[in-house]
Amino acid sequence: MVILALLYGAFRIDEWSDRYGHCVININDMQVKLGHWVNDNLPEDAYLALDDIGAITFISGRKIIDLRGIVEPELLPLVRLALIDANKSDRLIYNYVRNKRPDYFIVFRTSHRFTEKEDIFEELYSIKLLDNIICGADEMVVFRAHWDNTN
Template sequence: MPAADRYAWGVQNINAMQVHLGRWVDAHLPRSATLAVNDIGAIAYFSRRPVIDLMGLVTPEIRPYRRAGEAGVLRFVAERCPDFVIVFPTWFPELTARRELLTPIYRVRLERNEVSGGPEMVVYRLARCAV
């Protein structure tokens, strides 16, 4: 694929997924809501909400938990108790399968994913904090 086409698809993907989700959060979720997100950039910026970075870039406290894999991330989420979790389900299959903890409320799926971390991102409401 020519570089210009790849760049164009990259822009389209980020706008259609992360920018869209950030704007959706801004329009639909409470101003006081805290988000746990695994791809914070555009979502954090456009949502204008406090974020917990599940990858550790701006929330370095998660790094020791991440060493334990997905179970560690689940423990961190339970301890921090964000109102909503926004992730690529393919990155956290065990966590996102826990319907007693996470209720999906909104999703975005890319028809042609060229640059995003997965073809789908889902907004989940955290039902309870205890693991």
């Protein structure tokens, strides 16, 4: 059985290496580019709310809120709630970030409805992948939050 598995893997190695390479291209074309965009366009003390913290945080070195709860465990139950009630999850995540007041959001376009509903979000920049196989969605958007426009 082990020999069959090894043979199967050997015959598919080209496919896997192509897929891995494509994943690397996707990450470079989205998150790595966004990390450099942050460095080139946002203040050094900018406070970011992110859907994908990896490359953007590593490259920019900015203070962040992890909207997926990986390094922000108090958000994890709110993220999981989206599986049951997406509207309630979105509302609770918005309330959480409203209290923290990050300066900018870098999120997948379809992830957080509050970025489209609330008039405090100004779209600054976006990156859209044409053939995405690894990122959370095809498009990430940078929004500036104008918290002074809220009560």
